[in-house]
Amino acid sequence: MTSPATSGAPAAPPVDPPVHVDPADDVADEPSAGPFRCTTASAGRAEPMFATASRVDRWLLVEQTGPWGPESVPAGRMDPAAFAAVSRLAREFRARLLLIRRPSSSEAEQSGVTVFLAESRAGREWLMSRWFDDVAELPSLRLPASDPEWRTETEPLYLVCTHGRHDPCCALFGRPVASAMCGLVPERTWESSHVGGDRFGANVVVLPQGLYLGRVIPGRASEVVDAVAARRIPVNLLRGRSSFSLPMQAAQHFARAELVGSADGASLDRPLLDGFDDLRPLGEEQLARDEWQIRLRGPDGTLAVVVRRTPGNTPHRLTCHAPQPQVFPGFELVSYDAAPSANVA
Numbered sequence: 001m002t003s004p005a006t007s008g009a010p011a012a013p014p015v016d017p018p019v020h021v022d023p024a025d026d027v028a029d030e031p032s033a034g035p036f037r038c039t040t041a042s043a044g045r046a047e048p049m050f051a052t053a054s055r056v057d058r059w060l061l062v063e064q065t066g067p068w069g070p071e072s073v074p075a076g077r078m079d080p081a082a083f084a085a086v087s088r089l090a091r092e093f094r095a096r097l098l099l100i101r102r103p104s105s106s107e108a109e110q111s112g113v114t115v116f117l118a119e120s121r122a123g124r125e126w127l128m129s130r131w132f133d134d135v136a137e138l139p140s141l142r143l144p145a146s147d148p149e150w151r152t153e154t155e156p157l158y159l160v161c162t163h164g165r166h167d168p169c170c171a172l173f174g175r176p177v178a179s180a181m182c183g184l185v186p187e188r189t190w191e192s193s194h195v196g197g198d199r200f201g202a203n204v205v206v207l208p209q210g211l212y213l214g215r216v217i218p219g220r221a222s223e224v225v226d227a228v229a230a231r232r233i234p235v236n237l238l239r240g241r242s243s244f245s246l247p248m249q250a251a252q253h254f255a256r257a258e259l260v261g262s263a264d265g266a267s268l269d270r271p272l273l274d275g276f277d278d279l280r281p282l283g284e285e286q287l288a289r290d291e292w293q294i295r296l297r298g299p300d301g302t303l304a305v306v307v308r309r310t311p312g313n314t315p316h317r318l319t320c321h322a323p324q325p326q327v328f329p330g331f332e333l334v335s336y337d338a339a340p341s342a343n344v345a
Helices: 036-042 078-094 137-141 166-184 218-229 246-260
Strands: 056-063 096-101 113-119 126-132 157-161 189-192 204-207 211-213 238-241 279-286 293-299 300-309 329-337
Touching: 036 166, 056 078, 078 096, 113 137, 137 189, 157 166, 157 218, 166 189, 166 218, 166 238, 204 218, 218 329, 238 246, 246 279, 246 293, 246 329
Parallel strands: 056 096, 157 189
Antiparallel strands: 056 113, 096 189, 113 126, 157 204, 204 211, 211 238, 279 293, 293 300, 300 329
């Protein structure tokens, strides 16, 4: 079945504003409205979240307790030699460096420093941890191939961005979610420094799969944990998967909308296609400057999805501290084609 090119995308998944936020309060740039909150503004205008996950294949997470500064990697309180060591390892492993800490409600707090390494590329995912008795030992940090103290982790990690000095919404929306998730999986829940997409708070990153989830609220924490435990994606909260390009993230979104009838799985009479391995990418080809053809493994054969990057129409303040509004590009569906099952790679 082939659907003709369209000038617009299938309806974006319905956006549920955080229950404790009134979108009517978003009168954007009027000082009389009180402090501007980018997350409230984004939810109020029903901004789509799909294809907004930061592109990350590998991760290095280093525990740093206490308050964090405004930098993306707020290492100001870390010993310089320790920071040099973790920065070196991040470069060597080609990983994104994040700082992590236990939620204030956690009962798992203890002395020492925990470090994680994660690989998020589809089909190659793994997660390992290393424990140090003291931060002074961090300069000895090495990759697992040359350090037998690394331990393989079999359960997922939940990183909740609570980096309030970077953007107030990260703390305002993230901390309640971190507390709720800590009540469910305390050993697997960590607060994290900046992960990107502040306006989609609360942001949760699930490792090692690299799932970016947005607009998570405390009341949906159990939904997230239960889905991930079953190797399923809570697609109505999905921003994208970090190991996939933005066009590929968009293609998965549109393919799910075509196959299920709704990108958030609202149609109950069809498979949700929410498994970790559903709609696995098979190839990507750039057709023009802002147009890509993505091949996906569908339930009945290969899917060919053509997506086009579109410029944003209306400028918005994308973070709480943004000095001026900016436009943010999105994606639209150009065409969708389902090939016979014999063509599946």
